Amino acid sequence: MRGAPGARVTGAGIVRAAVVFGGFLAFPFVFRQHWLINMAFFALMYAGLAQSWNLIGGFAGYISLGHVAFFGIGAYAEAILFRHIGIGADGLVPFFVLPGVGLAVGLVCVPIAWVAFRTRQITFAIVTLTLLFVVQDLAFNLHALTRGSQGLAIPPPTFSLYERPFYLGVLAVFALATLIAWHVRRDKLGLALFAIRDDEDKARGVGVRVGQAKVFTFAVSVGLTAMIGAVWAYYLGFIYPQFAVDPLVQIGSVLPVFLGGAGTVWGPVLGAMILVPAQQWLAYRYGASELYLVAYAAVFLGIMLLLPQGILPSIRATLDRWRDRAAAPEGAS
Amino acid sequence: MSDAGDGSAVAAGPGEVVLEVDGLTKRFGGLTAVEDCSFSVRSGTVTALIGPNGSGKTTVFNLITGYIRADAGRVRFDGKWIRRPDPASLSRRGMTRTFQQARVFGELTLIENLTVGVHQPWWALFRRDVPPDDRAMALEVLEEFGLAGLAEHAARELSYGQQKLLEFASSLMGRPTLILLDEPTAGVNPVMIEVMERRIRDLHQQGVSFLIVEHEMSLVMRLCDPVIVLDHGTKLAEAAPADVQRDPAVLDAYLGA
Amino acid sequence: MHLFVQACILGVLIGGVYALMASGLTLVFGIMRVINVAQGAMVVLGAYLSYSLLTRLHIDPFVSILLTAPVMFGLGVVVHRLFIRTLRGARREELSLLVTWATALGIEGVLSLTYKTTLRSTITSYSGRSWVVAGYRISELRTFGFAMSVAILICLSLVLTKTRFGRSVRATVQNPTSARLLGVNTDRVSGFGFGIGVATAAAAGAVYGMIYPFNPGSHYDLISRTLSIVVLGGLGSIGGAVVAALLLGIAASVVAVTISPIWASFVFFMVLIGILLLRPQGLFGIRERGAL
Numbered sequence: 001m002r003g004a005p006g007a008r009v010t011g012a013g014i015v016r017a018a019v020v021f022g023g024f025l026a027f028p029f030v031f032r033q034h035w036l037i038n039m040a041f042f043a044l045m046y047a048g049l050a051q052s053w054n055l056i057g058g059f060a061g062y063i064s065l066g067h068v069a070f071f072g073i074g075a076y077a078e079a080i081l082f083r084h085i086g087i088g089a090d091g092l093v094p095f096f097v098l099p100g101v102g103l104a105v106g107l108v109c110v111p112i113a114w115v116a117f118r119t120r121q122i123t124f125a126i127v128t129l130t131l132l133f134v135v136q137d138l139a140f141n142l143h144a145l146t147r148g149s150q151g152l153a154i155p156p157p158t159f160s161l162y163e164r165p166f167y168l169g170v171l172a173v174f175a176l177a178t179l180i181a182w183h184v185r186r187d188k189l190g191l192a193l194f195a196i197r198d199d200e201d202k203a204r205g206v207g208v209r210v211g212q213a214k215v216f217t218f219a220v221s222v223g224l225t226a227m228i229g230a231v232w233a234y235y236l237g238f239i240y241p242q243f244a245v246d247p248l249v250q251i252g253s254v255l256p257v258f259l260g261g262a263g264t265v266w267g268p269v270l271g272a273m274i275l276v277p278a279q280q281w282l283a284y285r286y287g288a289s290e291l292y293l294v295a296y297a298a299v300f301l302g303i304m305l306l307l308p309q310g311i312l313p314s315i316r317a318t319l320d321r322w323r324d325r326a327a328a329p330e331g332a333s
Numbered sequence: 334m335s336d337a338g339d340g341s342a343v344a345a346g347p348g349e350v351v352l353e354v355d356g357l358t359k360r361f362g363g364l365t366a367v368e369d370c371s372f373s374v375r376s377g378t379v380t381a382l383i384g385p386n387g388s389g390k391t392t393v394f395n396l397i398t399g400y401i402r403a404d405a406g407r408v409r410f411d412g413k414w415i416r417r418p419d420p421a422s423l424s425r426r427g428m429t430r431t432f433q434q435a436r437v438f439g440e441l442t443l444i445e446n447l448t449v450g451v452h453q454p455w456w457a458l459f460r461r462d463v464p465p466d467d468r469a470m471a472l473e474v475l476e477e478f479g480l481a482g483l484a485e486h487a488a489r490e491l492s493y494g495q496q497k498l499l500e501f502a503s504s505l506m507g508r509p510t511l512i513l514l515d516e517p518t519a520g521v522n523p524v525m526i527e528v529m530e531r532r533i534r535d536l537h538q539q540g541v542s543f544l545i546v547e548h549e550m551s552l553v554m555r556l557c558d559p560v561i562v563l564d565h566g567t568k569l570a571e572a573a574p575a576d577v578q579r580d581p582a583v584l585d586a587y588l589g590a
Numbered sequence: 591m592h593l594f595v596q597a598c599i600l601g602v603l604i605g606g607v608y609a610l611m612a613s614g615l616t617l618v619f620g621i622m623r624v625i626n627v628a629q630g631a632m633v634v635l636g637a638y639l640s641y642s643l644l645t646r647l648h649i650d651p652f653v654s655i656l657l658t659a660p661v662m663f664g665l666g667v668v669v670h671r672l673f674i675r676t677l678r679g680a681r682r683e684e685l686s687l688l689v690t691w692a693t694a695l696g697i698e699g700v701l702s703l704t705y706k707t708t709l710r711s712t713i714t715s716y717s718g719r720s721w722v723v724a725g726y727r728i729s730e731l732r733t734f735g736f737a738m739s740v741a742i743l744i745c746l747s748l749v750l751t752k753t754r755f756g757r758s759v760r761a762t763v764q765n766p767t768s769a770r771l772l773g774v775n776t777d778r779v780s781g782f783g784f785g786i787g788v789a790t791a792a793a794a795g796a797v798y799g800m801i802y803p804f805n806p807g808s809h810y811d812l813i814s815r816t817l818s819i820v821v822l823g824g825l826g827s828i829g830g831a832v833v834a835a836l837l838l839g840i841a842a843s844v845v846a847v848t849i850s851p852i853w854a855s856f857v858f859f860m861v862l863i864g865i866l867l868l869r870p871q872g873l874f875g876i877r878e879r880g881a882l
Binding site: 183186187188189190191192194195197198199201202203204205206207208209212213216 | 398399400420421424425429436438439440441445448449450451452453455457458459460461462463503507
Binding site: 061063065115116118119121122123125126127129130131132133134137138141247251254258290291292293294295296297298300301304305308 | 623625627673676677681683684685687688689691692693695696698699700702703706707810811813814817818820821825852853855856858859862863866867870
């Protein structure tokens with residue numbers, strides 16, 4: 001886990017990152033079919049959501065079940081903002097405001113985070129879950145702001161490159177999230193988070209700045225999530241409360257992390273790349289009927305019960321075992 | 334308690350009191366674990382804290398270091414009375430502790446275990462996880478415990494005895510003046526007990542004080558002076574090891590009901 | 591003032607039913623440190639079962655509990671054996687959240703398949719009736735529901751204090767390792783405890799279905815309220831859950847009546863935040879730093 005060599009910068013690591021991101025970047029220029037780019041958009045969206053969630057849920061072990069509330073806040077922020085200001089001649093202004101959205105939401109969540117982190121991890125999960133419902137409630141009820149269940153529209157884009165700008169927008173946020181996750185894994189903040197996950201009271205006792213680390217990481221995580229929500233809102237063009245703050249999106253952000261490996265850098269990405277196409281296929285097969293939910297629940301349960309460690313850590317553990325077994329005959333351990 | 338002239342406290346000189354416990358009381362529901370417990374630890378000593386099972390020794394440690402909040406009583410360390418001890422600030426001021434059951438960060442490497450709590454300004458959170466200076470110091474400490482060869486291994490790969498050594502090692506990183514060891518030899522094989530004993534003696538010679546909860550009587554007799562005896566959560570006796578052995582009240586406590 | 595007292599009465603009566611739901615949830619947490627996010631879905635399932643028994647077989651919902659509770663007790667034991675017992679390791683508390691959430695989704699899915707998503711309501715002859723006492727309307731239905739909840743909670747507390755099983759439960763709550771050493775079969779205690787938790791949901795569901803219209807998606811609102819109650823009362827404390835349920839029931843009712851029903855849910859959250867600021871362990875929980 002922590003001590004794994006993947007935490008260091010290696011030539012192989014750089015090549016790997018270049019290949020993956022190069023591939024993502026080239027994708028919409030190589031493949032033109034709308035449905036394909038649409039699916040890729042959602043794959044990257046969930047990869048970004050998973051990566052952001054990973055910072056607090058994977059590294060620090062604090063399962064936040066309310067992250068999607070901030071996704072929704074980001075979405076509504078974007079929609080409300082662009083009722084008042086123009087999207088620009090090239091339709092790209094909604095992308096440029098993203099950092100602002102992220103920063104604003106990140107700052108605003110600090111007091112909430114400070115309160116929520118006064119509890120143990122289990123209570124934290126409950127508080128965040130409650131936050132999800134409250135924000136969804138607010139989205140339905142604050143008519144003046146959100147137009148409630150009627151939904152809110154965003155001005156349609158003025159560019160004609162179809163999905164490509166949206167894809168690139170969500171790719172940019174995902175790349176940022178991955179960069180942050182990679183850096184945190186190597187720096188002292190990451191070490192503090194892993195210690196917190198391992199034994200928080202002991203970490204506090206030996207002098208780790210537990211409160212600051214948790215709140216800061218949460219704020220960053222939430223800011224990224226809000227940015228993705230904003231891109232999503234612009235992409236869809238019309239948002240409703242039950243879809244902007246949707247428990248299924250929350251699950252969709254968390255599952256890839258556990259499938260791929262919580263606390264790793266590439267785990268959430270791998271998880272999203274597997275789950276999103278699978279989920280789209282499930283929706284295609286069963287979406288019309290209620291079987292979709294049952295199938296989804298079954299996949300959810302399967303992953304949590306059979307592979308909670310995640311793919312990447314399991315592979316690493318197996319490789320370690322092989323290495324030890326290969327080394328053993330050569331001499332005393 | 335001397336003053337360095339600029340108002341900052343200086344570690345107690347030899348013979349002075351480095352830790353004083355006054356009237357500590359803790360109740361868990363109907364059970365009184367610690368009752369009006371008072372004693373002091375002199376600087377430069379290796380003081381033992383012994384007593385039959387259930388006499389409240391570990392609870393006293395937890396109260397002193399702030400892992401549990403006391404119902405009454407206060408603690409004086411480094412000249413200042415503290416109503417609400419906090420382990421992190423105590424650690425920064427020179428008092429560290431180990432736990433009865435080795436409590437290490439299993440997922441972190443040995444080096445990381447040692448360096449994770451090293452005091453850093455807040456912006457250091459974004460620099461390298463283990464700065465070269467910290468790493469060098471950690472390796473030095475691991476050397477002294479014979480664990481340097483496992484420096485990059487995860488702590489959960491260590492044997493129980495090695496984990497206790499690791500915990501002891503981490504308690505040294507902040508150059509403490511007083512170390513509280515909670516049953517350091519419990520569950521540990523004789524070879525490692527020897528390593529621990531040697532480290533305690535070496536550190537003692539350098540001026541570090543110890544307060545040790547221990548059941549291993551031969552170790553206590555060899556190493557510690559004075560010996561404080563607790564029974565039913567309060568201090569029963571305090572004397573040199575040989576005298577404590579002969580004290581009828583102490584024998585009664587151990588052998589009696 | 592009249593409105594205020596009326597709201598309080600309403601709040602107490604509904605609080606009793608919440609107390610029943612919450613007691614099951616907090617009991618399960620006390621025994622095995624697992625948060626059963628599916629508790630809301632279990633209540634909804636209980637509501638549907640009672641609804642069907644009424645519409646198909648004309649069995650009064652209160653009577654139907656005699657059928658649904660044992661069945662759902664069995665369901666709880668099965669869910670525990672299949673999903674919860676296999677969770678091990680340091681992260682099992684957090685993982686249990688996700689596993690039980692998945693279970694809740696599964697139940698929601700199955701209910702959607704069976705009953706579609708139209709809102710249902712379990713209507714009986716006495717559904718709309720109320721007494722008028724000293725100028726205040728007291729709904730018959732809610733009073734019966736409250737009385738039943740009280741009765742079940744008293745039974746539960748008797749079981750926990752007077753029976754051998756209850757002693758095993760309390761031992762497991764206090765210290766699972768010691769309990770095991772003393773010969774308590776903590777696995778069986780956990781399974782039965784989970785079953786009891788789900789059975790209380792069945793009872794609560796029967797009443798819930800009579801008071802509020804419901805569909806498969808209603809479990810989210812229920813679980814969020816129940817969780818707030820349990821945290822307010824102190825995780826693991828049944829007495830705390832009861833007190834918290836009454837308090838929150840009254841608070842939400844007063845807000846609904848004096849300000850607007852829309853903000854009733856918000857009250858739960860605000861109280862939750864308030865509690866966490868002032869007393870994170872809840873009313874009757876214990877707070878210790880991790881000591882060994």
